[in-house]
Amino acid sequence: MRYSLFQSLLLISLLSTGAYAQKIFAHNDYEKPQPLTKAIEARADFIEADIYLRNGQLIVAHMPKEAxxxxxxxxxxxxxxxxxxxxxxxxxxxxxxxxxxxxxFDVKDKVEDVLPKLLPLLENNLAAFSRSVSPMAVRIVITGNRPRPEFYLDQPTYLFFDGRPSELYDDETAKRVALISDNFRSYARWDGTGDVPEDDKAKLKRIIKRAHDTGCPIRFWNAPDTPDAWKKLYKLGIDVINTDKVAECAQVMK
Known part of the structure; x- marks a missing residue:
């Protein structure tokens, strides 16, 4: 296949910067009036549910008292x-x-207690939850209380993990990291109004580059959640937009 000069330069740019296709993270999806359904309709790339272990069952809730x-x-x-x-x-x-x-799954209790309850539920239907069985399966990602990175490869191959910029991964372990996430407020004070300050940009770009060098897209929670902010954050190189406004974000960004 032959490429024009513009196409060739664009391809080189994408490969050199580690750019990823823009994605949407449906934050706390279970709190919405129609959990799962509306996120699917909006084609959210990541759909989040907080889980607790109560009386031997996995429960979806934001706070323990709501379980x-x-x-x-x-x-x-x-x-x-x-x-x-x-x-x-x-x-x-x-x-x-x-x-x-x-x-x-944002695991709120001890992961060593939660996984033995979760894995059998998934293994009964691997065609829906393992991309080794079906390439269109829903990928399962563990965040919150996760196993330590040195134990990722000990977990079933259909489990992936939400990484952190502070963690180091070898090549095989990095393949099990679906994305890298961190608190936006650890790097920036920008509230979504006006332009992103240069100091904030510099800090964010360093962390974005670190994630991309690992081979992973990056998400920040606690980031401003408005249409203007989504565009500016993506322009900075943030690949996965964390939002409570999934349908609106999908309309603006996709």
């Missing part, structure tokens, strides 16, 4: 609906043949 084992089980809110969608769409989560999101 209602009667109504908010992980199976009922996420896993069973996803399996049903895969059956309905013949091996995909939606009719969009290119759409295969990641489901991010």
């Amino acid at each position: 209602d084992t009667a109504t908010r089980t992980l199976e009922n809110l996420y896993l069973k609906p996803i399996i049903a969608l895969f059956e309905q769409n013949k091996g995909r989560i939606s009719s969009d043949r290119k759409y295969a999101p990641s489901l991010v």
Whole structure:
């Protein structure tokens, strides 16, 4: 295939900067009026659910006191609906043949207690949750209380992890890191108004480069969550936009 000069320069630029396709992270999706459904409709790339272990069951909640084992089980809110969608769409989560999101579990209790309860639920339906079985499966990403990086390779191959800029990964371990995340406020004070200050830009770009050098896209939580901020953050090189306004963000950014 022959490339024009412009195409060649663009390709070189993308490869040299480690740029990634823009993605949307549906923050605290379970708090929305229609969890999972609206995130899928908006084609969110990452869909987040906080999980606790209560009375032997995995429960989706923001705070421990909200962990209602009667109504908010992980199976009922996420896993069973996803399996049903895969059956309905013949091996995909939606009719969009290119759409295969990641489901991010923010583990709030000890991960060594949570994983033994989570893994059997996933292994009963690996066609929906393992891309080794099906390339269109929902990728499972663990954040919050995660195993230490040296133990990532000991976990089932269908599990991926949310990394941190402070962690170092060898080449094989880095393959299990779906993205790298950190607190925006650790690097910047910008509130989304006006331009990003130069000092903030410099700090953010250093961390962005570190993630890209690892081979991973990067996300910041606690970042300003407005259309103007989304555009400016992406222009800085932030690949994954963390948002509570998924439908609006998808309309603006995709």
